[in-house]
Amino acid sequence: MPTEATEKPGKAEKALHSTYPPSAEFVAQANGGPDLYGEADKDRDAFWAQQAQRLHWHKPFTEVLDWSDAPVAKWFADGKLNVAYNCVDRHVEDGYGDQVAIHWEGEPGDTRTLTYSDLLSLVSKAANYLTEIGLQPGDRVAIYMPMVPEAIASMLACARLGLTHSVVFAGFSASALRSRIDDAEAKLVITTDGQFRRGKPAPLKASVDDAIGGESPAPSVQNVLVVRRTGEEIPWQEGRDVWWHDTVERASDKHEAEAFDAEHPLFLLYTSGTTGKPKGILHTSGGYLTQASYTHNYVFDHKPGKDVYWCTADIGWVTGHTYIVYGPLSNRATQVVYEGTPNSPNEHRHFEVIEKYGVSIYYTAPTLIRTFMKWGREIPDAHDLTSLRLLGTVGEPINPEAWRWYHEVFGAGRCPIVDTWWQTETGAIMISPLPGVTDCKPGSAMAPLPGISMQIVDDDAKPVKLGETEANGYLVIDKPWPAMLRGIWGDMQRFKDTYWSRFAEQGYYFAGDGAKLDEDGAVWVLGRVDDVMNISGHRISTAEVESALVGHAAVAESAVIGATDATTGQAIVAFVILRQGVENTGDALVADLRAAVAQDIGPIAKPRDIYIVPELPKTRSGKIMRRLLRDVAEGRQLGDTSTLVDPAVVESLRGQ
Numbered sequence: 001m002p003t004e005a006t007e008k009p010g011k012a013e014k015a016l017h018s019t020y021p022p023s024a025e026f027v028a029q030a031n032g033g034p035d036l037y038g039e040a041d042k043d044r045d046a047f048w049a050q051q052a053q054r055l056h057w058h059k060p061f062t063e064v065l066d067w068s069d070a071p072v073a074k075w076f077a078d079g080k081l082n083v084a085y086n087c088v089d090r091h092v093e094d095g096y097g098d099q100v101a102i103h104w105e106g107e108p109g110d111t112r113t114l115t116y117s118d119l120l121s122l123v124s125k126a127a128n129y130l131t132e133i134g135l136q137p138g139d140r141v142a143i144y145m146p147m148v149p150e151a152i153a154s155m156l157a158c159a160r161l162g163l164t165h166s167v168v169f170a171g172f173s174a175s176a177l178r179s180r181i182d183d184a185e186a187k188l189v190i191t192t193d194g195q196f197r198r199g200k201p202a203p204l205k206a207s208v209d210d211a212i213g214g215e216s217p218a219p220s221v222q223n224v225l226v227v228r229r230t231g232e233e234i235p236w237q238e239g240r241d242v243w244w245h246d247t248v249e250r251a252s253d254k255h256e257a258e259a260f261d262a263e264h265p266l267f268l269l270y271t272s273g274t275t276g277k278p279k280g281i282l283h284t285s286g287g288y289l290t291q292a293s294y295t296h297n298y299v300f301d302h303k304p305g306k307d308v309y310w311c312t313a314d315i316g317w318v319t320g321h322t323y324i325v326y327g328p329l330s331n332r333a334t335q336v337v338y339e340g341t342p343n344s345p346n347e348h349r350h351f352e353v354i355e356k357y358g359v360s361i362y363y364t365a366p367t368l369i370r371t372f373m374k375w376g377r378e379i380p381d382a383h384d385l386t387s388l389r390l391l392g393t394v395g396e397p398i399n400p401e402a403w404r405w406y407h408e409v410f411g412a413g414r415c416p417i418v419d420t421w422w423q424t425e426t427g428a429i430m431i432s433p434l435p436g437v438t439d440c441k442p443g444s445a446m447a448p449l450p451g452i453s454m455q456i457v458d459d460d461a462k463p464v465k466l467g468e469t470e471a472n473g474y475l476v477i478d479k480p481w482p483a484m485l486r487g488i489w490g491d492m493q494r495f496k497d498t499y500w501s502r503f504a505e506q507g508y509y510f511a512g513d514g515a516k517l518d519e520d521g522a523v524w525v526l527g528r529v530d531d532v533m534n535i536s537g538h539r540i541s542t543a544e545v546e547s548a549l550v551g552h553a554a555v556a557e558s559a560v561i562g563a564t565d566a567t568t569g570q571a572i573v574a575f576v577i578l579r580q581g582v583e584n585t586g587d588a589l590v591a592d593l594r595a596a597v598a599q600d601i602g603p604i605a606k607p608r609d610i611y612i613v614p615e616l617p618k619t620r621s622g623k624i625m626r627r628l629l630r631d632v633a634e635g636r637q638l639g640d641t642s643t644l645v646d647p648a649v650v651e652s653l654r655g656q
């Protein structure tokens with residue numbers, strides 16, 4: 001039993017709603033106090049203007065928010081800053097050049113330590129080389145790299161030069177990389193020869209060649225810059241490909257950062273929507289960095305020079321952008337960056353890393369916590385985890401059981417847990433406890449942060465009542481926020497349709513999540529209400545997987561759903577109808593279909609189960625009844641089948 005919990009014995013419902021207040025010691029030293037909420041409510045613009053002072057502005061702003069062009073916001077629009085200068089140079093100029101910025105831990109056990117001076121030199125060299133090859137502010141650069149320091153330096157070099165980076169998760173396939181390169185018209189791709197995965201080198205540059213070379217080369221790409229990581233033999237195209245060590249490493253380590261407008265584009269990050277085509281979410285500079293820095297400071301209670309911070313995300317996702325690169329570095333964090341998987345060489349790895357570096361703040365995904373639970377508490381119990389003082393989660397709702405396990409086994413009942421809700425689109429954390437203020441309830445992200453204004457509304461845009469558990473509640477953001485997306489790259493109509501049309505009259509941003517408020521007003525996020533799945537905290541759309549499946553010669557039609565999974569939150573389950581005359585070879589065909597999805601999107605999108613079926617349940621209007629498929633996949637009693645065009649279909653599915 002946790003010592004601080006005011007847990008009352010009794011019904012499960014009571015346990016669900018028991019609270020965990022922060023300890024008096026934590027409260028006494030916390031960065032954020034309860035007054036932040038009042039301050040923000042009194043004058044939101046003034047509050048954000050004050051938070052923006054966390055940054056160095058080459059030219060101070062005089063305007064805070066311009067919402068006249070809604071839904072495209074402008075924050076601090078007449079100010080100028082350099083994002084990389086804020087993350088690196090100013091710390092060196094302030095005398096912290098020798099402070100460790102990155103404790104890098106390679107998967108095979110090799111390590112590198114980069115101080116802020118080292119990082120400045122690496123970023124400056126990269127900036128000089130990218131300038132030398134003619135890249136201009138506004139040009140796009142694709143970054144397809146594992147978790148090596150050069151990946152972070154590449155992002156910062158782009159930021160420094162006003163280039164817009166588009167990081168593509170190194171687990172995505174060549175074809176996913178190609179579509180992102182083409183959509184953004186990237187001129188440069190930065191990659192590595194390969195990456196270490198579960199103890200073995202795996203090629204990566206080869207995927208770049210598959211993506212952009214061959215018979216129809218990507219028209220926009222001029223160069224591929226390659227960092228040597230695994231040392232394996234790789235394909236090479238003279239004139240296009242260049243080694244990092246022959247170019248960047250030889251460039252001058254002096255570079256002066258130029259200031260850019262606060263609204264200058266900083267990055268694109270592609271994320272799944274409800275159609276098969278991923279959306280390039282556009283973020284800009286000043287507002288994004290303000291909220292990244294503000295949230296990292298208050299939500300993680302980060303103390304520069306004292307804490308050792310570790311966010312276990314990959315830079316390929318938004319969490320890696322905001323809480324490995326821009327938030328922590330703007331706050332002069334010392335952080336651990338780990339290249340590999342949590343069970344390489346064995347399940348002790350994360351705990352060894354925490355122990356080795358004295359990690360004090362640890363931020364991860366619920367799916368990993370559930371995996372650790374499965375592996376058993378004797379693994380963490382074998383390590384000294386007393387350096388930890390704050391724990392965080394992100395990416396999906398955390399089940400109360402996992403929350404309590406995390407609290408007890410990682411934190412010995414001592415560390416506040418921040419369950420942070422946000423999205424690629426929001427850019428930074430929106431809903432979270434404040435660790436020195438909030439009495440936490442396991443499983444609830446609790447309340448919007450100071451400065452953030454959100455509501456939970458019903459179908460008619462009316463706020464749901466406290467404690468109302470049955471009604472559909474939708475999470476909406478009713479006022480602009482600094483780190484909000486500024487659009488979808490090349491498709492502003494889609495931007496408006498996707499986020500702003502559902503509650504157009506009210507002018508609310510619709511997040512796509514269902515939620516409820518409990519009787520105390522705490523927010524419980526219930527998950528997506530659209531056709532987006534959440535697999536281990538990663539967003540994958542049903543449409544993307546369906547289109548990968550129908551791309552296979554054997555498949556006539558497919559329907560994909562996210563079924564509840566005890567470890568990954570949701571798992572991908574596909575129902576497939578074969579083309580006329582195609583023989584169902586059972587396991588061999590299923591394996592082939594899974595491989596087709598891995599090739600089209602990436603291994604993370606491989607369905608857990610594929611059922612070959614004669615028909616799909618459809619309504620009279622031809623809409624696939626996903627709810628029924630979900631019932632089948634989860635082995636439940638089937639719900640209402642009255643709208644089904646052919647009830648016999650259900651029986652055929654059940655036979656699977």
Ligand code: PRX
Nearest residue numbers: 394395396397419420421422423424525539
């Ligand atoms: O459904 C919500 C879920 O993840 C979605 C955003 O996914 P993505 O853009 O990939 O960003 C993930 C990392 C920020 C949301 O729409 N989600 C994220 N955090 C939480 C969450 N659901 C419940 N609780 C959370 N803390």
